[in-house]
Amino acid sequence: MKWIMPQHKHGGLSTEENLVLACLPCNRYKGSDLTSIDPITKQITVLFNPRLHEWNEHFQIDQGYILGKTTIGRTTIFLLKLNEPKLLMIRQALILQKLYP
Structure with a gap:
């Protein structure tokens, strides 16, 4: 598990309340979808x-x-x-x- 930053192309800010804990495979599958x-x-x-x-x-x-x-x-x-x-x-x-x- 690692902290994932929001996707900037959707206007997400790199703030603490915007971070998500996700495993690498889930993050890769989801991407910015x-x-x-x-x-x-x-x-x-x-x-x-x-x-x-x-x-x-x-x-x-x-x-x-x-x-x-x-x-x-x-x-x-x-x-x-x-x-x-x-x-x-x-x-x-x-x-x-x-x-x-």
């Missing part, structure tokens, strides 16, 4: 924003898989590849050790 395509409805949808949205409203966990409950959840999972095999294995191991969520 603010939206993506919902894999079910095929509609352009905003991404989950932890400053605006509640995690439990948009996601749930089932045997280590992160599932989208809304278009925002599905779109974010799709773009960030949150259920790729490596991440799923790590999540499942943490669940077995009672360290996740």
Whole structure:
């Protein structure tokens, strides 16, 4: 994990309240995108924003898989590849050790 600066092309300032803690793969997948395509409805949808949205409203966990409950959840999972095999294995191991969520 590392602190990620806001994307300047969207007018973000490099202030403390604008920093986000993100893993490198998630940051690479997201880039400066603010939206993506919902894999079910095929509609352009905003991404989950932890400053605006509640995690439990948009996601749930089932045997280590992160599932989208809304278009925002599905779109974010799709773009960030949150259920790729490596991440799923790590999540499942943490669940077995009672360290996740």
